[in-house]
Amino acid sequence: MASVARPWWQRAVLYQVYVRSFADSDEDGVGDLRGIADRLDYLEWLGADAVWLSPVTVSPDKDWGYDVADYIGVQPAFGGLPALDELVAQAARRDIRVIVDIVPNHTSDRHPWFEESRVSRDSPRRDWYVWADPKPDGSPPNNWRGAFGGGRAWTLDERTGQYYLHNFLPEQPDLNWWNDDVRAAFDDILRFWLDRGIAGFRIDVAHGIVKDRELRDNPDPAISTYNANREDVHDVLRRWRRVVDEYAPERVLLGETWVMELDRLARFYGSGDDELHLAFNFPFTFSDLDAGRLRGIVEATEAALPERAWPVWMLSNHDIVRFPTRMAGGDERKARAALFLLMTLRGTPVLYYGDELGMPQADVPAEQQRDMDGRDGARTPLPWNGGWSDPWLPVAADVPPVAVQRDDDGSFLNFARSLIAQRRANPDLVDGAYESLPSPEGVWAFRRGERTTVAVNLSDEGVELDGLRLRPWEGVAQRR
Numbered sequence: 510m511a512s513v514a515r516p517w518w519q520r521a522v523l524y525q526v527y528v529r530s531f532a533d534s535d536e537d538g539v540g541d542l543r544g545i546a547d548r549l550d551y552l553e554w555l556g557a558d559a560v561w562l563s564p565v566t567v568s569p570d571k572d573w574g575y576d577v578a579d580y581i582g583v584q585p586a587f588g589g590l591p592a593l594d595e596l597v598a599q600a601a602r603r604d605i606r607v608i609v610d611i612v613p614n615h616t617s618d619r620h621p622w623f624e625e626s627r628v629s630r631d632s633p634r635r636d637w638y639v640w641a642d643p644k645p646d647g648s649p650p651n652n653w654r655g656a657f658g659g660g661r662a663w664t665l666d667e668r669t670g671q672y673y674l675h676n677f678l679p680e681q682p683d684l685n686w687w688n689d690d691v692r693a694a695f696d697d698i699l700r701f702w703l704d705r706g707i708a709g710f711r712i713d714v715a716h717g718i719v720k721d722r723e724l725r726d727n728p729d730p731a732i733s734t735y736n737a738n739r740e741d742v743h744d745v746l747r748r749w750r751r752v753v754d755e756y757a758p759e760r761v762l763l764g765e766t767w768v769m770e771l772d773r774l775a776r777f778y779g780s781g782d783d784e785l786h787l788a789f790n791f792p793f794t795f796s797d798l799d800a801g802r803l804r805g806i807v808e809a810t811e812a813a814l815p816e817r818a819w820p821v822w823m824l825s826n827h828d829i830v831r832f833p834t835r836m837a838g839g840d841e842r843k844a845r846a847a848l849f850l851l852m853t854l855r856g857t858p859v860l861y862y863g864d865e866l867g868m869p870q871a872d873v874p875a876e877q878q879r880d881m882d883g884r885d886g887a888r889t890p891l892p893w894n895g896g897w898s899d900p901w902l903p904v905a906a907d908v909p910p911v912a913v914q915r916d917d918d919g920s921f922l923n924f925a926r927s928l929i930a931q932r933r934a935n936p937d938l939v940d941g942a943y944e945s946l947p948s949p950e951g952v953w954a955f956r957r958g959e960r961t962t963v964a965v966n967l968s969d970e971g972v973e974l975d976g977l978r979l980r981p982w983e984g985v986a987q988r989r
Contacts, residue, residue, distance in 0.1 A: 517606070518709070518761040518786055519819050520939050521558035522852075522929055523859040527827050528563050528587055529573070529901060530890045531862055536898040540890065542583075542592035546599045548893075551911070555865060555922075556929035559606040561711050561763070563827060565593060566612075569619055571680040573880065573888075574610070575713060576617035580698045597706045606708035608763065613695055613745075614714040615681040623682050630669050639674035639685045640666075641724055652726045653736045657882050662736065676717060676736055678881070686719045686745060699752050709753065709761030715777065715785070716766050718742050738768060746777065746784040763787045763821065771806070771813045781817030787857055794823055798836045798843055800953040800967040804945065807854060811943055820856030824848070825864055831887050834870035841867055842982035845924055846965055849984035850953075852928040853963045855943040860925075862891055866914060867921035871905040935988055937961035948974060961988045 532544030542565065552560065564574030567582040574584070583590045597607045616623055626634040641650035641663075649663035649672050656677050663672040664679045674683040684691050699710070717737035727734045746762070753760040766777045766788040777788040792806050810820055824832035824847055837843035844867050851858045871889040878885045879902060890900045892910035914922035932938045941958020948954035951968030965984035966972050972979045979985065 515940060516759050518857060521857060522556055523559050523561055523857060524552060524557035525561045525826060525859060525861045526563065527862060527888050528565060530888050532893065533897055538897060538899040538901045539586050541586065542588040542596045546596045549599055549603055549605065552605060553603045555926055556933065557605060559608055559708060560600065561608040562610060564610040564612060569617055571678055575612050576678065576681045577612050578617040578619045581701045594705060601706065608709045608711055608761065609702060609707050610713060611710045612713040613684065614718050615675065615677060615683045618680045618682055627666055627669065630671065636688050637685055637691055639683050639720065640671045642671055651724050652730045654730055687722055692745065692748065696752055699749065703753065703756050703760060709763065711763045711765065713765055715764035716742065716768050718745055738773065743776065743779065743784060747779060750783055761786045765789055767791055771809050775813040775815065778815050778818035781815035787819065787821040789821060789823060798847055798967055800951050804953050808945060821859060822851055822854055822856050823859040823861065824851055825861035825887065827888055828884055829887060831868060831870045832864065833867050839869060841921065846967060846982040846984055848925060849928060849965055852932045853938055853957065853986055855941065855957065865922055865925035866908050866911065868905060868908045873903060877903055931986065935961060937988065938986065952979065961986055
């Protein structure tokens with residue numbers, strides 16, 4: 510059966526690159542865009558169809574690029590805008606697309622918009638950010654808390670006597686998305702990158718862009734009832750969808766939708782074709798490697814999504830503990846089983862750099878840590894030939910490097926590559942619907958499309974299923 514004509518992002522395997530840690534072209538210890546371009550042959554060999562880059566825009570790096578000081582400039586340490594243009598061009602020659610991170614929730618406090626905003630209460634850009642008067646006792650306007658360290662989400666600006674909102678660091682003031690000028694400015698930013706051939710955007714904090722207009726207290730200070738997850742955010746996402754839909758070939762919006770309720774996740778797809786193309790499923794990401802639990806999440810997701818919506822699945826990213834440690838407990842058999850599931854479910858799989866190596870969470874000594882929130886262990890440099898020259902973070906020593914794994918037919922890397930190839934060669938695994946099948950405890954079996962049966966044994970005991978013998982933590986996809 511011929512493959513259904515689907516948008517590229519439904520057929521693709523996406524590969525997330527944490528730019529500082531992927532490949533260093535100039536031996537300054539910091540990964541860069543030229544380094545990625547130099548390794549495109551590797552990504553093509555692996556089978557990646559698109560590369561999602563962590564933020565490349567200009568930043569003082571209080572939050573490693575997620576504090577943006579210029580939305581249309583590229584960080585000089587990464588090679589500047591010419592290096593990004595060259596990467597996009599070289600990737601296109603290999604039919605690999607480039608997706609970039611965009612951070613609409615907040616800017617850096619060094620962004621010219623904020624510097625102008627804080628000059629006075631009468632500044633033309635004052636209303637571009639969320640400012641509010643203190644309470645009569647001088648305390649912050651409400652009880653909202655920031656994400657880092659659990660502290661308050663407000664900082665008093667002594668010059669103007671008002672507080673500004675920051676759901677993250679004080680150096681990351683939140684934009685006011687009730688302001689039409691902010692919305693128009695981001696339309697222009699999107700078009701700037703789309704005009705340069707960028708294939709789409711991973712939207713940082715997509716669920717939290719719009720806040721309660723009245724700045725009401727959260728009923729429970731530990732739950733972001735009013736400073737995130739507002740229904741009004743869908744107006745912004747529909748607007749962005751209209752912008753990207755102006756472009757051909759089709760571009761993609763991939764949302765960091767950090768919500769744990771699947772019905773709420775489904776709403777980020779709108780009617781299925783008017784908001785996000787893909788919305789990250791964090792209940793799946795954070796699940797135990799348990800057949801019943803994972804099956805329940807996937808089937809509830811399938812039931813919740815609008816008819817034309819398409820799932821997306823990931824196991825690791827730059828903010829969380831890597832899946833071979835978090836989900837598999839350091840057991841390579843379990844890590845292989847998790848990766849097998851990622852590549853056989855209906856939806857778009859996303860690999861985080863190093864996932865293909867079975868790369869565990871690194872133990873970064875306290876004196877070498879760089880991130881204020883302790884996420885360094887998920888961001889260490891990819892080991893190519895065993896090390897870098899004076900890397901910004903230590904290279905993990907407990908995983909065989911790329912060069913060694915490529916030459917080992919039984920390596921985790923070659924296992925990952927074979928899964929991607931198997932997925933690409935089987936139209937059912939790319940296009941086919943998901944149908945649950947009966948299976949014994951500890952085993953998850955399902956049908957993809959008309960002819961492919963998938964079964965994975967997520968237990969420590971061997972199992973027989975319809976004449977098929979499954980070893981512990983083994984997965985099989987059979988086309989009949």
